[in-house]
Amino acid sequence: MFSTTIAGSLPKPGWLAETQKLWPQWRAQGDELRQAKADATLLWLKAQEDAGLDVVTDGEQSRQHFVHGFLEQVEGIDFEHKVEMGIRADRYKAMVPQVVGALHLKGRVHAAEARLARAHTKKKLKFTMPGPMTIVDTVADRFYGDRVKLAFAFAELLNQEALALQADGVDIIQFDEPAFNVYMKDAADWGVQALERAVQGLTCTTAVHICYGYGIQANNDWKKTLGEEWRQYEQVFPALAASSIDQVSLECYHSHVPPDMMALLKGKDVMVGVIDVASDLVETPEEVADTIGRALQFVPRERLMPCTNCGMAPMDRDIALRKLEALARGAALARQRYGS
Numbered sequence: 217m218f219s220t221t222i223a224g225s226l227p228k229p230g231w232l233a234e235t236q237k238l239w240p241q242w243r244a245q246g247d248e249l250r251q252a253k254a255d256a257t258l259l260w261l262k263a264q265e266d267a268g269l270d271v272v273t274d275g276e277q278s279r280q281h282f283v284h285g286f287l288e289q290v291e292g293i294d295f296e297h298k299v300e301m302g303i304r305a306d307r308y309k310a311m312v313p314q315v316v317g318a319l320h321l322k323g324r325v326h327a328a329e330a331r332l333a334r335a336h337t338k339k340k341l342k343f344t345m346p347g348p349m350t351i352v353d354t355v356a357d358r359f360y361g362d363r364v365k366l367a368f369a370f371a372e373l374l375n376q377e378a379l380a381l382q383a384d385g386v387d388i389i390q391f392d393e394p395a396f397n398v399y400m401k402d403a404a405d406w407g408v409q410a411l412e413r414a415v416q417g418l419t420c421t422t423a424v425h426i427c428y429g430y431g432i433q434a435n436n437d438w439k440k441t442l443g444e445e446w447r448q449y450e451q452v453f454p455a456l457a458a459s460s461i462d463q464v465s466l467e468c469y470h471s472h473v474p475p476d477m478m479a480l481l482k483g484k485d486v487m488v489g490v491i492d493v494a495s496d497l498v499e500t501p502e503e504v505a506d507t508i509g510r511a512l513q514f515v516p517r518e519r520l521m522p523c524t525n526c527g528m529a530p531m532d533r534d535i536a537l538r539k540l541e542a543l544a545r546g547a548a549l550a551r552q553r554y555g556s
């Protein structure tokens with residue numbers, strides 16, 4: 217009961233990359249960088265285990281950014297000539313690569329870090345990748361000319377990598393779709409279908425993470441415009457409830473999402489965000505357990521997985537570590553409080 221996990225990313229140590237940045241520069245190159253990524257992956261696996269989490273991740277230590285990390289292994293993408301583009305409905309500007317030809321995988325994308333993580337933990341291992349719709353929203357298309365076609369082209373590549381990750385021994389494959397909270401109608405119309413293409417043939421557990429973004433200024437400003445009640449999930453959750461995806465990760469603590477939205481996910485495992493990644497204030501176990509208690513009104517306890525609201529990549533490393541501990545302690549307290 218209350219199996220704990222994180223959305224996915226963790227801060228990179230200062231010796232690996234610039235800290236507290238969403239698109240950090242690496243500190244090394246070539247073999248030295250490869251080894252530094254591996255060292256950071258092991259460090260965070262151990263930290264997640266020591267904190268007491270039940271499902272661990274590689275902390276996304278091997279990718280510069282959660283979307284572009286995947287794109288670097290895709291043929292048909294021009295990384296040399298990035299262009300500035302407004303992303304997430306123009307919420308913020310980013311330098312994005314361009315799609316300039318038919319898309320193919322150059323080879324494996326995440327084999328090294330997935331196999332390394334698998335070899336060094338006996339815990340359940342989750343691996344995260346960007347979802348098709350979010351990728352489409354984070355590249356400049358100069359070739360396909362159609363968002364749906366482009367999304368399905370990416371979904372096919374994601375599926376290839378997902379099947380290979382499953383063969384590497386990954387237990388849970390999660391796709392991150394923050395774009396679902398921005399283009400709600402498209403998400404329900406074709407975003408979930410593209411996701412289904414990405415999980416085709418998988419027998420491991422599948423998950424999707426939908427959030428209001430990292431705790432960066434542009435996102436915090438955007439959230440202020442969303443009003444008292446954030447009802448974005450209302451449009452896409454019914455489509456997800458009808459899909460084959462096993463688990464859904466959502467924001468809860470400190471968000472304005474009405475908790476009854478979780479009732480729309482009948483039949484799914486719900487990863488409830490009990491840790492705020494947009495605040496450096498570390499939650500107490502009592503606060504975490506209280507949030508779990510509120511979610512229990514709408515999610516059966518055997519389906520509730522306490523989680524972070526989003527990734528922690530741009531956070532301070534020590535604070536992230538303390539938040540992992542708060543997550544595990546809060547879940548333990550909730551087991552005492554709400555266990556039979």
Ligand code: ZN
Pocket residue numbers: 223392394425426427428429430525526527
């Ligand atoms: Zn997120």
